[in-house]
Amino acid sequence: xxxxxxxxxxxxxxxxxxxxxxxxxxxxxxxxxxxxxxxxxxxxxxxxxxxxxxxxxxxxxxxxxxxxxxxxxxxxxxxxxxxxxxxxxxxxxxxxxxxxxxxxxxxxxxxxxxxxxxxxxxxxxxxxxxxxxxxxxxxxxxxxxxxxxxxxxxxxxxxxxxxxxxxxxxxxxxxxxxxxxxxxxxxxxxxxxxxxxxxxxxxxxxxxxxxxxxxxxxxxxxxxxxxxxxxxxxxxxxxxxxxxxxxxxxxxxxxxxxxxxxxxxxxxxxxxxxxxxxxxxxxxxxxxxxxxxxxxxxxxxxxxxxxxxxxxxxxxxxxxxxxxxxxxxxxxxxxxxxxxxxxxxxxxxxxxxxxxxxxxxx
Numbered sequence: 540x541x542x543x544x545x546x547x548x549x550x551x552x553x554x555x556x557x558x559x560x561x562x563x564x565x566x567x568x569x570x571x572x573x574x575x576x577x578x579x580x581x582x583x584x585x586x587x588x589x590x591x592x593x594x595x596x597x598x599x600x601x602x603x604x605x606x607x608x609x610x611x612x613x614x615x616x617x618x619x620x621x622x623x624x625x626x627x628x629x630x631x632x633x634x635x636x637x638x639x640x641x642x643x644x645x646x647x648x649x650x651x652x653x654x655x656x657x658x659x660x661x662x663x664x665x666x667x668x669x670x671x672x673x674x675x676x677x678x679x680x681x682x683x684x685x686x687x688x689x690x691x692x693x694x695x696x697x698x699x700x701x702x703x704x705x706x707x708x709x710x711x712x713x714x715x716x717x718x719x720x721x722x723x724x725x726x727x728x729x730x731x732x733x734x735x736x737x738x739x740x741x742x743x744x745x746x747x748x749x750x751x752x753x754x755x756x757x758x759x760x761x762x763x764x765x766x767x768x769x770x771x772x773x774x775x776x777x778x779x780x781x782x783x784x785x786x787x788x789x790x791x792x793x794x795x796x797x798x799x800x801x802x803x804x805x806x807x808x809x810x811x812x813x814x815x816x817x818x819x820x821x822x823x824x825x826x827x828x829x830x831x832x833x834x835x836x837x838x839x840x841x842x843x844x845x846x847x848x849x850x851x852x853x854x855x856x857x858x859x860x861x862x863x864x865x866x867x868x869x870x871x872x873x874x875x876x877x878x879x880x881x882x883x884x885x886x887x888x889x890x891x892x893x894x895x896x897x898x899x900x901x
């Protein structure tokens with residue numbers, strides 16, 4: 540006999556009501572959980588908080604701020620038109636891909652053939668034009684890496700994009716999605732400014748939910764609004780405040796007085812913020828960190844001005860702004876950090892950087 544479904548069924552079947560009530564238990568809600576389900580993850584994170592994410596091999600100082608690259612997060616990247624956001628993203632994407640993070644790169648603005656040429660140059664650390672053997676070697680390397688590209692170009696339907704991404708996660712276990720950029724993706728969705736803003740908010744919510752539900756890190760490029768200010772702020776991101784509110788990280792590629800720099804304006808993981816001076820190598824198409832001990836006086840003054848402008852608490856990054864006596868004497872903390880940076884700086888190519896970092900970790 541089947542068990543009772545309702546109290547009336549129990550009475551008709553002469554069931555012991557007290558026994559049924561004592562054996563009853565609450566049906567859990569799928570959106571509620573207790574700490575015992577979180578305990579293993581919390582214990583793992585507390586045991587090694589510095590290794591919470593996959594480290595960036597080519598941008599080591601970014602690790603000291605963000606503590607690595609973690610699944611389940613949403614990063615918003617912005618910067619002036621033409622500053623090199625896509626080139627930075629191909630570098631970061633390849634960097635993490637070489638470290639074992641399966642990646643999907645979706646550019647709605649630049650064709651995949653052009654993206655691939657940039658990636659091959661970054662992998663090699665040099666131009667490959669006129670070098671068919673070099674091209675063949677690095678093309679073979681890129682082919683074996685877990686790097687995937689979206690076929691979309693120009694305007695695309697958000698549902699179609701997320702459908703392709705869901706397939707990539709299910710079949711290829713993708714852990715990092717790069718979408719460059721949101722405005723191009725939504726360019727045919729709406730005509731009025733209000734419609735565009737609404738469409739952008741909806742898309743951001745979709746990608747935020749996608750990152751959380753599929754445990755994937757989504758890096759989303761959003762162009763800034765037009766401004767006369769020399770430097771961008773979180774309010775410069777185009778659209779309503781939803782983009783920066785939903786994001787775990789907000790990173791800006793800025794044009795400074797003496798150098799370009801990465802500007803971490805939001806970091807939900809640990810709250811650390813900071814600026815990372817950069818120098819761009821046109822030969823390898825790679826950004827490299829410009830360390831204070833390699834700066835001239837004008838650049839060091841510009842870095843000090845930037846930190847004052849941000850009002851940052853950068854005690855944990857003191858090694859990045861030494862006085863002249865620090866540069867000469869190299870006290871132990873600075874010297875140790877300098878050696879660590881040298882160890883993983885991509886002096887030749889992204890592959891060298893990833894290989895050196897893997898060896899240092901192992």
